[in-house]
Each structure stands twice: as C-alpha cells, then as structure tokens.
Amino acid sequence: xxxxxxxxxxxxxxxxxxxxxxxxxxxxxxxxxxxxxxxxxxxxxxxxxxxxxxxxxxxxxxxxxxxxxxxxxxxxxxxxxxxxxxxxxxxxxxxxxxxxxxxxxxxxxxxxxxxxxxxxxxxxxxxxxxxxxxxxxxxxxxxxxxxxxxxxxxxxxxxxxxxxxxxxxxxxxxxxxxxxxxxxxxxxxxxxxxxxxxxxxxxxxxxxxxxxxxxxxxxxxxxxxxxxxxxxxxxxxxxxxxxxxxxxxxxxxxxxxxxxxxxxxxxxxxxxxxxxxxxxxxxxxxxxxxxxxxxxxxxxxxxxxxxxxxxxxxxxxxxxxxxxxxxxxxxxxxxxxxxxxxxxxxxxxxxxxxxxxxxxxxxxxxxxxxxxxxxxxxxxxxxxxxxxxxxxxxxxxxxxxxxxxxxxxxxxxxxxxxxxx
Amino acid sequence: xxxxxxxxxxxxxxxxxxxxxxxxxxxxxxxxxxxxxxxxxxxxxxxxxxxxxxxxxxxxxxxxxxxxxxxxxxxxxxxxxxxxxxxxxxxxxxxxxxxxxxxxxxxxxxxxxxxxxxxxxxxxxxxxxxxxxxxxxxxxxxxxxxxxxxxxxxxxxxxxxxxxxxxxxxxxxxxxxxxxxxxxxxxxxxxxxxxxxxxxxxxxxxxxxxxxxxxxxxxxxxxxxxxxxxxxxxxxxxxxxxxxxxxxxxxxxxxxxxxxxxxxxxxxxxxxxxxxxxxxxxxxxxxxxxxxxx
Numbered sequence: 001x002x003x004x005x006x007x008x009x010x011x012x013x014x015x016x017x018x019x020x021x022x023x024x025x026x027x028x029x030x031x032x033x034x035x036x037x038x039x040x041x042x043x044x045x046x047x048x049x050x051x052x053x054x055x056x057x058x059x060x061x062x063x064x065x066x067x068x069x070x071x072x073x074x075x076x077x078x079x080x081x082x083x084x085x086x087x088x089x090x091x092x093x094x095x096x097x098x099x100x101x102x103x104x105x106x107x108x109x110x111x112x113x114x115x116x117x118x119x120x121x122x123x124x125x126x127x128x129x130x131x132x133x134x135x136x137x138x139x140x141x142x143x144x145x146x147x148x149x150x151x152x153x154x155x156x157x158x159x160x161x162x163x164x165x166x167x168x169x170x171x172x173x174x175x176x177x178x179x180x181x182x183x184x185x186x187x188x189x190x191x192x193x194x195x196x197x198x199x200x201x202x203x204x205x206x207x208x209x210x211x212x213x214x215x216x217x218x219x220x221x222x223x224x225x226x227x228x229x230x231x232x233x234x235x236x237x238x239x240x241x242x243x244x245x246x247x248x249x250x251x252x253x254x255x256x257x258x259x260x261x262x263x264x265x266x267x268x269x270x271x272x273x274x275x276x277x278x279x280x281x282x283x284x285x286x287x288x289x290x291x292x293x294x295x296x297x298x299x300x301x302x303x304x305x306x307x308x309x310x311x312x313x314x315x316x317x318x319x320x321x322x323x324x325x326x327x328x329x330x331x332x333x334x335x336x337x338x339x340x341x342x343x344x345x346x347x348x349x350x351x352x353x354x355x356x357x358x359x360x361x362x363x364x365x366x367x368x369x370x371x372x373x374x375x376x377x378x379x380x381x382x383x384x385x386x387x388x389x390x391x392x393x394x395x396x397x398x399x400x401x402x403x404x405x406x407x408x409x410x411x412x413x414x415x416x417x418x419x420x421x
Numbered sequence: 422x423x424x425x426x427x428x429x430x431x432x433x434x435x436x437x438x439x440x441x442x443x444x445x446x447x448x449x450x451x452x453x454x455x456x457x458x459x460x461x462x463x464x465x466x467x468x469x470x471x472x473x474x475x476x477x478x479x480x481x482x483x484x485x486x487x488x489x490x491x492x493x494x495x496x497x498x499x500x501x502x503x504x505x506x507x508x509x510x511x512x513x514x515x516x517x518x519x520x521x522x523x524x525x526x527x528x529x530x531x532x533x534x535x536x537x538x539x540x541x542x543x544x545x546x547x548x549x550x551x552x553x554x555x556x557x558x559x560x561x562x563x564x565x566x567x568x569x570x571x572x573x574x575x576x577x578x579x580x581x582x583x584x585x586x587x588x589x590x591x592x593x594x595x596x597x598x599x600x601x602x603x604x605x606x607x608x609x610x611x612x613x614x615x616x617x618x619x620x621x622x623x624x625x626x627x628x629x630x631x632x633x634x635x636x637x638x639x640x641x642x643x644x645x646x647x648x649x650x651x652x653x654x655x656x657x658x659x660x661x662x663x664x665x666x667x668x669x670x671x672x673x674x675x676x677x678x679x680x681x682x683x684x685x686x687x688x689x690x691x692x693x694x695x696x697x698x699x700x701x702x703x704x705x706x707x708x709x710x711x712x713x714x715x
C-alpha cells in the first residue's frame with residue numbers, strides 16, 4: 001500500500017533531498033528579492049487641474065510587514081489633507097486623495113505609483129518607507145515626470161528632480177549623532193546593524209567620520225533583517241566594552257538585540273545605545289525598559305513649539321489619546337504642507353514650474369522651521385538627540401544650533417571618500 | 422578563551438533550539454513522508470501562546486512554566502487540525518504536501534498579522550531566566566541554558582514515548598513497515614495523528630524558547646524552518662540519533678562562522694557545507710533500514 005512512498009524515499013533520496021534543498025534555498029533567497037522597476041515611456045502629464053479639485057496620491061503599505069509603520073504615515077497624511085481642505089484647499093482647489101496599498105512589496109510600489117500617475121492622473125504622490133520601495137518608485141516617477149514626496153530618514157547618496165525628501169539624509173541624523181558622541185567624550189564605539197543597504201551605508205560614513213574625530217571603532221556586527229538572535233554578537237560588545245553602541249538595526253530584530261544586550265549585563269551606565277530607528281512607537285515594544293538610552297531624530301513628540309502642540313492635539317483628537325507622534329509621521333505631515341507652499345509659490349501644479357521656484361520654500365513644521373533646498377530637493381532640518389525617559393518619551397539632550405543644510409552626497413565633508421570602504 | 426567558549430556555548434543553545442524544531446519534522450517527514458513547510462508556524466504559535474499566557478498569568482516567573490504545556494497543546498492541536506483537514510488527503514504525495522503546506526504557512530502568517538498586528542509583541546523574561554554566569558569570559562545567559570535543558574527534556578520525553586509506550590511501539594512499527602503494521606492490527610491512521618500532534622506540539626515548546634530571545638512576530642517561523650529541514654535531511658530519516666547530532670553540528674558550526682565572519686556569511690557557509698555533505702552522503706548521517714518491499 002505504501003510502496004510508492006517508500007520507493008520514493010529509499011531509492012531516490014537524492015530527488016527528495018534535492019527538492020527540499022532547492023526549495024529551501026529559493027525561500028531563503030526570496031527574502032532578499034530584487035526590486036522590479038516599472039517600465040514606462042515618457043508621456044505627457046495627464047493631470048487635469050481645470051476643475052474645482054486636485055487629486056493627490058497616497059501610496060503606503062497598509063498590509064504586510066511594513067503596515068504597522070506606514071499606517072501611521074497614512075494617518076498623518078489624511079489629517080493634513082483634512083486640515084488643508086478645511087482651510088480652503090490648495091490654490092483654491094479642494095484636495096481629493098487617491099489611496100493605494102504598497103503591500104510592503106517594492107514591485108507593488110512601482111506598479112501602484114504608475115497607476116496613480118498615469119491612470120488616476122494625480123498631481124503628486126506621498127509615501128514610501130523602505131529604501132527598496134523608494135528605489136523601485138524612482139524610475140517610474142522620473143519616466144512619467146511626476147512628483148513623489150518621501151517622508152523617511154534614509155541613507156542619502158540620492159537626488160532626483162521628481163522626488164522631494166522630507167526625512168533626514170545622513171548629514172542631518174548620522175553625522176550630528178557622531179558630533180554628539182564626540183561632545184560626550186566617547187573614545188570607543190561599537191557598530192551594530194541589520195544587514196542591508198541603510199546600515200551598511202550609514203556605518204561606512206560613521207567609520208570615516210570616526211577616524212576624523214579620533215573615535216576608535218572597536219567592532220562592527222551585522223545580522224540579517226529576518227534574524228532576531230543577537231546573543232553571539234552582543235557577547236562581542238560585552239567583551240569589547242565600548243563607550244557607546246551605534247545601533248542601525250531595523251524592525252523586530254531590535255527586540256532580540258535589546259534583550260540580549262541587557263542579558264549580557266550591558267546598560268546605559270556602561271555601554272549606552274544610540275539608535276536611529278527606535279522612536280516613540282517602537283520604544284514600548286522592546287520587552288525591556290530602555291530608559292536612559294539615546295536616539296537621533298529630527299522630531300520628537302516632546303519638542304516644544306507652538307505648531308507641535310496643535311499637531312499632537314489634532315492627531316490625538318482624531319486617532320486617540322494613546323497614539324504617540326513620531327519623526328516619519330511628522331515628516332509626512334510636513335510634506336503635504338510643503339507641497340501646498342510649493343504650488344502656491346509657483347502658482348501652478350506643473351512639476352517644472354514647481355521645481356523652478358522650489359528653492360527657499362519654508363514651512364513652520366512641528367519640528368521647527370524647515371526650508372527646501374532647490375538643488376537636491378531635501379530640506380534643512382534641525383538635528384536632535386533624545387534620551388528615553390520612563391514614559392517612553394524622549395528628553396532632548398542635544399541639538400544642532402540651527403537647521404542643518406541637506407548634503408545627500410556629503411560633498412561638504414572633506415573626510416568623505418565614497419570609494420573607500 | 423572566550424573566542425572559543427562564546428561560539429561553542431551560544432552554538433549549543435542554537436543547536437538545542439534547532440533540535441526541538443527538527444524533532445517534530447523528523448517524525449512527520451520520517452514516518453509519513455510529509456514535507457511540512459508550515460512547521461515553522463507552529464513555533465510561531467508557541468511564541469504567541471507565551472505572549473497570551475503572560476496576559477493572563479501576570480506573575481512572569483510562573484508564566485513561562487504555564488506557557489510550556491499550553492504551547493504544546495496549542496501547536497499540537499493546530500498540527501492535528503492540519504493533518505486531519507489537509508495532509509491526510511495527500512499521503513504518498515510528498516511533493517504535493519510541500520506545496521500545500523507552503524500555502525498553509527503563508528495563511529497562518531497572515532492570520533497572525535491580522536490577529537496580533539504586523540509588529541511583534543514583547544515577551545517578558547522571568548526573573549529566574551534573567552541573568553548569566555561567566556564561563557571563561559562569556560556571560561552565558563540562563564535563557565540559553567534553559568533552551569538546552571528544554572531540548573534534552575524533549576528528547577528524553579520523546580525517547581521514552583517511542584521506546585516504552587504502546588503508541589511508541591506502534592509508531593516504530595509504522596516507520597519500519599506500514600503495511601505489515603496494518604496487518605498486525607495497528608491503526609496507522611491513528612498513529613499518524615498522534616505523531617503529528619506530538620511533533621507539532623514540540624515545535625510549540627520551541628516557540629516558547631524563541632519568544633524569550635526576541636518576543637513574537639508573525640514571520641518568526643520562517644527563520645527556523647530552513648535550518649530545521651537542513652538538520653533533518655543531514656541527520657538522515659527515521660532515526661533521532663542523526664537529528665540530534667546534525668542539530669548541534671549545524672548550531673555550533675554556524676556560531677563559529679558567525680564569530681569568524683558575520684551571520685549572513687555564516688548562513689551561506691553552513692548551507693554550502695550541508696550541500697557538500699549530502700553530495701558525499703545523500704542518505705544523511707544515519708538511516709533506518711526499513712522492511713518495505715520496494
């Protein structure tokens with residue numbers, strides 16, 4: 001009765017093991033799957049702004065692994081639209097949002113932005129989170145001569161006529177964080193990151209700047225994004241006893257890292273952590289009390305400014321008192337108001353006209369006044385270092401004296417050599 | 422000295438975790454020829470059971486002890502449900518079970534996302550597991566020792582079950598010759614279900630240990646399923662001895678590669694080593710001589 005089966009297993013073990021191996025290999029490879037760029041020929045814009053309304057596209061992942069983060073961005077985009085419409089719209093036209101789900105998949109981001117630009121004919125798109133999603137959307141938005149507003153801090157080394165970057169580039173987050181460490185008298189630093197483009201690029205910059213500052217890098221460890229066990233790597237941190245740990249880990253891997261870190265007897269008293277991806281949303285989800293650790297951002301909920309008070313109040317009135325506000329949410333909110341200011345300065349929804357008059361456009365954002373750089377389409381932002389308190393809020397302990405001019409290619413930094421590892 | 426003890430001890434703990442995950446696979450793959458790609462999601466179910474237990478049992482010290490049997494029953498029941506509803510229709514078609522269970526795995530992951538959210542939930546480490554002892558410069562966490570003890574307990578428990586109970590004898594009889602076992606009056610269908618329940622339940626217990634490393638998240642199972650299959654295939658089918666050796670070998674070798682290079686490269690090298698090993702010895706470390714007629 002079971003001869004068929006035992007035949008397969010006894011006489012053809014190579015077939016079955018081979019199949020299992022090939023299959024598991026395919027599975028593990030798919031985790032680092034490539035991105036597919038959209039294919040489209042240059043077309044004339046089909047945006048029609050002759051009526052009483054103007055369409056804007058929201059492209060965030062509302063399903064999949066990134067949904068938890070990107071939904072918060074979507075929420076603040078929706079809130080900004082409501083505010084702008086209540087206040088008379090943009091150039092007297094009401095904004096009509098068209099929402100799409102990027103599904104945490106770069107290929108879907110490319111597909112959906114093409115649909116938004118050429119099918120729905122939106123005047124601009126707001127969204128994206130991972131660098132992979134941005135890289136997938138870039139060729140599509142350029143080919144269609146559209147506009148994309150990207151609200152998340154990233155690894156820099158990019159500038160496009162068709163993208164405005166309202167999150168920080170490296171010289172507004174990573175480099176100020178190093179200046180802070182220097183001012184704290186840090187002599188030894190350990191680098192811990194997830195194994196993908198952002199941490200690798202960030203650490204390359206950190207290593208070159210550390211050499212300039214005279215800070216010794218005593219270790220550098222990477223763990224794949226889908227791997228949460230940091231025990232072995234943290235043991236190396238415990239052995240190296242660094243003055244500080246620079247954390248560029250992303251996502252759930254942070255939980256494994258933080259657990260292992262405290263387990264090894266490390267803490268804010270001996271080797272404190274400075275993170276670039278733990279904000280108000282993530283801090284309570286670590287499974288450990290991380291009071292006393294640091295984070296580098298350009299906005300904290302605790303920032304004191306009149307605009308921030310109204311921002312938090314409006315957000316919590318709309319979505320609930322228990323909802324924290326965080327840097328990417330603020331950058332998304334800001335991006336819509338910047339778009340409004342851009343259009344009103346240009347007097348037109350036309351991309352070329354917007355770009356021509358973009359330089360110097362400002363907005364009094366919750367984080368403080370931000371200004372668009374017409375050359376690289378990034379914005380000048382104040383860099384902040386926060387220390388986590390027991391309410392999972394950040395007390396600002398350091399800030400740049402003034403907004404830092406964006407320099408995505410680090411051209412103003414003589415120590416930077418992109419060809420050096 | 423710690424350059425040696427760190428990977429050795431940490432690797433042993435990883436190996437222990439792999440062993441718990443692989444034991445269930447070895448049973449179902451070895452006995453029934455079912456390639457269950459949803460096995461990793463039983464680990465996830467165990468991890469979420471730990472999280473839920475901590476919501477009910479607020480005493481953290483006690484909660485893990487409650488979570489262990491709870492995770493065994495929850496994951497075991499899920500496994501039983503999978504066996505009865507889907508896999509029982511697919512015996513003698515191992516490659517079909519592979520495809521179908523990949524689908525089930527994706528389904529369970531999405532289900533977890535819908536129920537618990539895409540972001541993981543934290544699991545509190547009980548006081549008696551929060552700490553470490555210094556072993557030649559490596560601060561060996563109690564959690565890793567606990568994982569090793571858990572693996573030993575699972576192995577001994579399973580060994581006793583197979584050797585001394587009626588079900589154990591029936592399982593061994595079924596593995597050796599399903600037809601003959603049936604003619605002797607063994608209900609191989611019932612035996613299959615018990616095996617699936619126990620195997621999946623063990624994964625649930627492994628999930629408790631995983632949740633202590635990194636809390637819960639919906640994709641947690643995918644991290645372990647690949648390594649667990651490597652262990653089963655390298656260890657050879659039908660005998661637990663091979664699985665045990667392969668689990669600790671994979672765990673420790675990976676830990677040393679991680680120490681020398683980094684964990685991305687370690688996965689590549691370990692994978693390559695297993696592939697080379699299987700080229701030389703396709704049947705794995707040990708195989709049981711079955712008395713099938715084919």
